[in-house]
Amino acid sequence: xxxxxxxxxxxxxxSLENDEVPIGAVIVIDNKIIAKGHNQREKSQNAIRxxxxxxxxxxxxxxxxxxxxxxxxxxxxxxxxxxxxxxxxARIKKVVYACKEKTSQDGxxxxxxxxxxxxxxxxxxxxxxxSEECSNLLSTFFKxxxxxxx
Amino acid sequence: xxxxxxxxxxxxxxSLENDEVPIGAVIVIDNKIIAKGHNQREKSQNAIRxxxxxxxxxxxxxxxxxxxxxxxxxxxxxxxxxxxxxxxxARIKKVVYACKEKTSQDGxxxxxxxxxxxxxxxxxxxxxxxSEECSNLLSTFFKxxxxxxx
Numbered sequence: 001x002x003x004x005x006x007x008x009x010x011x012x013x014x015s016l017e018n019d020e021v022p023i024g025a026v027i028v029i030d031n032k033i034i035a036k037g038h039n040q041r042e043k044s045q046n047a048i049r050x051x052x053x054x055x056x057x058x059x060x061x062x063x064x065x066x067x068x069x070x071x072x073x074x075x076x077x078x079x080x081x082x083x084x085x086x087x088x089x090a091r092i093k094k095v096v097y098a099c100k101e102k103t104s105q106d107g108x109x110x111x112x113x114x115x116x117x118x119x120x121x122x123x124x125x126x127x128x129x130x131s132e133e134c135s136n137l138l139s140t141f142f143k144x145x146x147x148x149x150x
Numbered sequence: 151x152x153x154x155x156x157x158x159x160x161x162x163x164x165s166l167e168n169d170e171v172p173i174g175a176v177i178v179i180d181n182k183i184i185a186k187g188h189n190q191r192e193k194s195q196n197a198i199r200x201x202x203x204x205x206x207x208x209x210x211x212x213x214x215x216x217x218x219x220x221x222x223x224x225x226x227x228x229x230x231x232x233x234x235x236x237x238x239x240a241r242i243k244k245v246v247y248a249c250k251e252k253t254s255q256d257g258x259x260x261x262x263x264x265x266x267x268x269x270x271x272x273x274x275x276x277x278x279x280x281s282e283e284c285s286n287l288l289s290t291f292f293k294x295x296x297x298x299x300x
Binding site for chain 1: 191192194195196197198199200203206207210211214215216217218230231232233234235236238239240241251253256258261262265266267268
């Protein structure tokens with residue numbers, strides 16, 4: 001099995017190059033990457049342009065289906081409520097994330113993905129392998145931002 | 151003040167004309183509608199194309215900003231977790247919805263919009279004025295679907 005998180009991290013670096021919060025995602029079906037996405041909120045000035053949403057839209061287009069039942073999504077950061085909801089709406093089978101959102105103590109991501117409302121369950125996995133790398137990528141980005149603004 | 155929900159209902163009828171689950175939304179700033187959206191999931195085969203997401207994207211484009219701080223969103227049905235998350239991400243000030251989602255006993259919409267993670271609060275209002283109309287629109291749609299499939 002490929003190390004898919006590496007490809008999600010590559011996507012996060014694309015955000016970083018554009019001075020965006022570095023978050024990346026890839027969607028995998030049958031052990032193949034079918035879609036990639038990175039955060040583009042600032043460039044697009046569009047509140048919904050998170051990495052996961054961009055990847056989900058591309059995957060739906062590629063599969064010509066709003067249902068991505070057999071898909072797995074790899075993302076560098078724990079999904080926000082919007083993205084967790086989009087993952088559930090697309091019936092994605094499994095989400096793997098590399099680092100925890102600092103503000104995620106409210107447990108919303110887990111609550112949304114385990115909700116019974118869609119008669120669908122998405123398995124959610126916290127994979128620590130690249131946790132430090134993804135976390136450092138984010139903290140360095142915000143530290144540099146603060147230094148620029150001081 | 152205009153009866154903005156009427157315009158959201160007009161949007162829902164656009165979905166109905168395309169044999170989509172009839173849900174509509176409008177976004178208002180300074181007492182003017184700046185964006186409209188209706189559910190287009192089936193037509194687009196795209197899991198994220200809910201009414202609220204379509205309206206938020208149009209509003210961001212119009213305002214050239216991912217922040218819609220002074221905006222109010224009127225929607226015919228209580229937002230799903232994805233849309234509630236998008237509303238919070240766009241920093242929308244107030245959401246008014248006309249009927250309750252049958253599966254919303256989990257309280258996720260309220261939890262997402264009252265979360266402290268973004269240091270932002272969206273006021274959420276259930277306005278019963280068009281509740282029956284919006285609810286009947288949905289139940290008639292699903293009843294007709296079931297009859298066709300039998």
